[in-house]
Amino acid sequence: xxxxxxxxxxxxxxxxxxxxxxxxxxxxxxxxxxxxxxxxxxxxxxxxxxxxxxxxxxxxxxxxxxxxxxxxxxxxxxxxxxxxxxxxxxx
Amino acid sequence: xxxxxxxxxxxxxxxxxxxxxxxxxxxxxxxxxxxxxxxxxxxxxxxxxxxxxxxxxxxxxxxxxxxxxxxxxxxxxxxxxxxxxxxxxxxxxxxxxxxxxxxxxxxxxxxxxxxxxxxxxxxxxxxxxxxxxxxxxxxxxxxxxxxxxxxxxxxxxxxxxxxxxxxxxxxxxxxxxxxxxxxxxxxxxxxxxxxxxxxxxxxxxxxxxxxxxxxxxxxxxxxxxxxxxxxxxxxxxxxxxxxxxxxxxxxxxxxxxxxxxxxxxxxxxxxxxxxxxxxxxxxxxxxxxxxxxxxxxxxxxxxxxxxxxxxxxxxxxxxxxxxxxxxxxxxxxxxxxxxxxxxxxxx
Numbered sequence: 001x002x003x004x005x006x007x008x009x010x011x012x013x014x015x016x017x018x019x020x021x022x023x024x025x026x027x028x029x030x031x032x033x034x035x036x037x038x039x040x041x042x043x044x045x046x047x048x049x050x051x052x053x054x055x056x057x058x059x060x061x062x063x064x065x066x067x068x069x070x071x072x073x074x075x076x077x078x079x080x081x082x083x084x085x086x087x088x089x090x091x
Numbered sequence: 092x093x094x095x096x097x098x099x100x101x102x103x104x105x106x107x108x109x110x111x112x113x114x115x116x117x118x119x120x121x122x123x124x125x126x127x128x129x130x131x132x133x134x135x136x137x138x139x140x141x142x143x144x145x146x147x148x149x150x151x152x153x154x155x156x157x158x159x160x161x162x163x164x165x166x167x168x169x170x171x172x173x174x175x176x177x178x179x180x181x182x183x184x185x186x187x188x189x190x191x192x193x194x195x196x197x198x199x200x201x202x203x204x205x206x207x208x209x210x211x212x213x214x215x216x217x218x219x220x221x222x223x224x225x226x227x228x229x230x231x232x233x234x235x236x237x238x239x240x241x242x243x244x245x246x247x248x249x250x251x252x253x254x255x256x257x258x259x260x261x262x263x264x265x266x267x268x269x270x271x272x273x274x275x276x277x278x279x280x281x282x283x284x285x286x287x288x289x290x291x292x293x294x295x296x297x298x299x300x301x302x303x304x305x306x307x308x309x310x311x312x313x314x315x316x317x318x319x320x321x322x323x324x325x326x327x328x329x330x331x332x333x334x335x336x337x338x339x340x341x342x343x344x345x346x347x348x349x350x351x352x353x354x355x356x357x358x359x360x361x362x363x364x365x366x367x368x369x370x371x372x373x374x375x376x377x378x379x380x381x382x383x384x385x386x387x388x389x390x391x392x393x394x395x396x397x398x399x400x401x402x403x404x405x406x407x408x409x410x411x412x413x414x415x416x417x418x419x420x421x422x423x424x425x426x427x428x429x430x431x432x433x434x435x436x437x438x
Contacts, residue, residue: 023196024197024198024199027193027194027196027197027199028093028193028194028197030189030193031094031192031194031197032093032097034189035187035189035190035193036094036097036098036101037097038182038184038185038186038187038189038190039101039186039190039252039306040097040100040101041179041183041186042179042180042306043104043105043174043175043179044179044387045105046104046387046388047179047389048389048393049104049105049389049392050104052393053104054097056112057097057115057116058097060112060113060116061096061116061120064092064120065092065093065124068092068120068121068123069124072125072128073128077128077129077132078128078131
């Protein structure tokens with residue numbers, strides 16, 4: 001019964017910003033893969049295509065997003081008050 | 092981004108495969124981030140009515156329209172494989188339920204987004220955003236059920252299933268700006284009243300035509316557009332100075348400048364989405380639309396029967412002939428064949 005309560009960490013969990021982002025990403029991944037994957041499986045012959053392609057899209061996007069985000073951030077479309085070297089701008 | 096591209100791809104699922112997915116991700120994702128950062132100049136769009144649902148829905152719709160002009164146009168018009176079954180509908184319904192549970196987590200990392208973009212956002216976004224999303228989706232599902240019963244005499248499972256997504260699309264961007272439960276519930280009810288009508292309109296438009304989408308245009312695009320327009324109204328009537336739930340709906344003074352910013356972002360996003368759809372559609376049409384394939388069948392892209400471990404069906408029959416159904420191996424193979432046949436009969 002002790003094993004039921006055993007944990008790998010002995011300290012309390014801290015809700016950091018990184019954890020919040022991770023939990024949000026996990027929730028959206030589940031909503032996308034199972035939720036939208038399920039609805040794409042509505043057609044009889046697309047049981048595997050629905051879930052499989054939803055998973056494929058999600059995993060591709062989770063990797064690709066960081067590249068495009070970095071690209072468009074450097075173009076400074078969304079004002080961040082930082083220059084290209086991540087130093088504060090005068091404004 | 093994953094949600095957006097999946098929504099866009101849902102319009103062409105059954106007619107597109109991994110190569111089209113790569114095109115969707117590379118080009119669509121590139122323009123998605125451009126659109127998101129432009130909208131972020133105005134204000135943050137956390138729930139995604141503008142940048143996720145409307146953008147994905149329009150992109151998918153335009154792509155499906157372009158892919159309608161493919162080599163197998165007649166096959167698309169007939170679409171004999173475009174059927175459903177209770178098993179598939181149940182799976183889709185479970186997917187809808189999962190979406191209802193996990194979609195509000197999109198509001199969970201809000202403090203990290205809000206800190207970088209602006210000072211004109213409402214605080215406590217991670218608190219009222221999630222709960223407003225739940226209220227909106229729930230109200231939409233209930234209203235869709237009622238509307239479906241009124242229209243058809245009985246409940247259409249498709250109307251109930253799409254109610255979740257319609258509610259999420261209409262309440263997404265507005266959710267952080269709503270400080271009264273009535274606002275979220277009313278939005279959900281509007282989506283629930285409209286979605287069964289949109290389903291009916293979509294069926295009538297797609298009948299006998301090669302250009303159609305599975306579920307993208309009315310479900311995501313129009314509901315997302317309505318949600319983005321509603322956000323402007325909420326921004327105009329609710330004062331961000333009172334950061335609490337209240338029962339007062341007194342709107343004066345209206346803040347139309349803030350509403351106008353949201354409408355500007357909405358229509359910029361609309362244009363970028365059309366451009367993204369045209370680009371993705373043209374790329375997909377040039378690369379893959381002219382090849383012949385089985386539409387709306389898994390066998391076009393997946394090895395359905397053989398996973399490399401189980402014996403082939405021909406081998407199983409020979410095994411039965413030699414050893415008979417009384418042996419252990421023969422019995423297991425016989426049971427496997429029966430199970431496969433039963434599953435085939437169900438579908």
